[in-house]
Amino acid sequence: MFWRLVFRALRLRMQRVSVVFAALMVGAAIVTAMSAVYFDINAKMSQELRTFGANFYIGPARGNSIPQSTFQPIIDNAPAGLINASSPYLYGMARTELEKVVLMGVWFESLRQLAPYWQVTGNWIGVSFDDRNAMIGVKLAERLNVKVGDSITLVGDGGKQRLQIKGIVESGDATDNMLIVNLELAQKWLDKEGAISNALLSVSNDLGQVDRFAAQLQQQYPQLEIRPILKVSASEGQVLNKIKGLMGLVSAVILVLSSLCVNTTLMAIVGERAREFALQKALGASGRDIIRQMLAETGIIALAAVLCGSLLGYLLAQVLGMAVFNATISLRLPVFPLTLVLSLLVAAVAAVVPTRRAIYVEPAKVLKGE
Template identity: 25%
Template sequence: MFFLRMIFRSFSRQFKRRLLIAVTVCLSATVSVAMLGVVFDVGDKLNAELSTYGSNIIVQPKADAVVNDLYNTGGDADSSASGTSESDPTTFLKESDVPKIKTIFWAFNITNFAPELNIHADVNCASESAASADSSSCKASGVPIVGTWFAKTLHMDSGESTVAGMNGMRSWWKLDGSWPKDDSAQGLIGTTLASKLGVAKGDTVTLYKTTADGSRNKQQIAITGIYDSGDSDNNAMYIPSFTAQVLADLPDSIDEIEVKALTTPDNDLARKASKNPNALTQDEWETWYCTAYPSSIAYQIEEVIPGSVAKQVRQVAALQGDVLQKTQAVMVLMTVLSLVAAAIAVANLMAASIGERGSELALLKAIGATDGAVSRLMLAETAVISLVGAIVGALLGSCVAQIVGHVVFGSGITMRPMVFVLVFVLLTLTVLIASFSSIRSILGLKPAEVLHGR
């Protein structure tokens, strides 16, 4: 009880000095909690933010993947649709296998996916009766047609359901109109192609396709919207996959699957596994397989989609890793600098406090207080006022983290209990280190000299 009274009396005698220590610790705690809170949550936020710019995993038939590797023709998620390839695919995956993607170990990290059947067809925007008339300005040959899902609801064997399709894969598109329905003969047309054909929202176009057996199929498509992708994809049309399969006489066939997944940035283990998973040891294999690396998710997709090769889109994956690492490094650096500044400030304030209270401390030692007792008194005083500052700083830091989350990512930051524990441990070590020089000066204090003014 006497010990506690001495502690609280010191606050009244040196209120301004103690308040400065509390404010210093409070500011350091605020910065540390805010920055570390964002650091521990920034991975998911950045992945979610960057994933809006397209898929980060592409699934293709093995034969196509081999050709792409040999001739360096793959790697772009939009290459087929944009007309980079002028020929139709010759090898396919089964559209009925696509839902299996949601059965892999990291199924909950798969946020969206969409199959594609990339073909080419002739487009005629004139009516059927005028098809033979001179309407060359309303015709186009070899137009890239992408058969895909837009917002298809899938019912899984587990009883769960999910929605997949281009509606969530092309969030950067500027769309004038509405998304087509997957069970209807509707479609989207790019701005460049629409301008060339003179097609507007609500018009109907006719697609003509010569199949492998030489027959000439046609399909009328109602245009529900005109999109602007900002690239050469504006020369294409997007229609439901079933409609494209009927047009090309390729039932249950697709040639590519775009997958959007929340992933962990690559490290040395992931890069080693991406070259040859069989080269991993058993422990390395388990760590890699059970971590959401792009390469491990791609490997698991290959396991459930027969005859497929899944590869990460290097540009997107690398961007996610680089941005995440740099952002985390900046925030950790700010945390370290705030702790260093707090240590210097607390050390100076404690040194000044001991200088002012030299006579009091000397008197305590003169009447029998040991060096340990005096040191514990000073540490207890500093600990109590630092604890108050840390609690207030933790609350303010949580608020600052939410502000950062809403300003930068448009959503709140999930504050993990580990953040508060880590900050309190770091602040404890900071205060102890800052108090070390002051404690040494107390141990060297000689009562006789101090009390006699020498």
């Protein structure tokens, strides 16, 4: 009998029930979309900000170089998945057949991830052991009148080394004046076997790992200068916090508006059903019975709204993901429980005043038409 009353009440007032349903569905959709993006944004934003390049520096605390054997264990012993890319760098002066140049030795295979902002004419070099090809800074290339496909010959006491130019780099910094070669070749040519000037890393920072990793390494290697590159790592944290705060604010505003809409509509429904509640109380229904009925009706609407809103919110999250990150948003485990709890809470809060009004209906006055 109880459930017949509940479903009959919903069926007879379908227009107002639809308003409550729509308000709760919109709230659930926004919460689902925002929470899905919120829980997935760390990974997406960290990946997006990798386009800034390296965010971690390792160099000598004193002197001009460090042993490569000191750097290598840092990479080998780092937690899995923490370091996205890394490369030692070695700088020095070398002679060519045309003039002296600054030589920069690197691991070529990591260079594209560490400096994705470089504008390269020609091709990147994809393997670190390539000692027959080189890349050259755009200003040095102009000075030497060198183009992609041309050759440069290094000249030293030990002989000559011919290098074919695979790519011309425009970086906007000192690299524009350098000749970029394989690290082992630079070490050999500069007579600095096993030495590096510094190293740059791209470290995942979706959970603030950069600062912790730097502090941990600094304790282990006091002879090194180890620090985040603040331009990148600080940007990650600041952007993430601002976006998360904005999403939380949007969700809160939408939920408040949904609650007000539901409250207003339920008040109107209670006003229309005053005679019904008065008759129930006259026939022996208690205030608790009316509370159960109101909560059951509101709960059914809320559950249906959460189901539809969650599906709509998931689609909205994908639209946001493609628009902002050009990638889909993964639906994390906490999203649906959070949407369900918040939607039911909004519905319950919105139903408090209308329910109080329903249980305080005075049967004698209402049934007399007063």
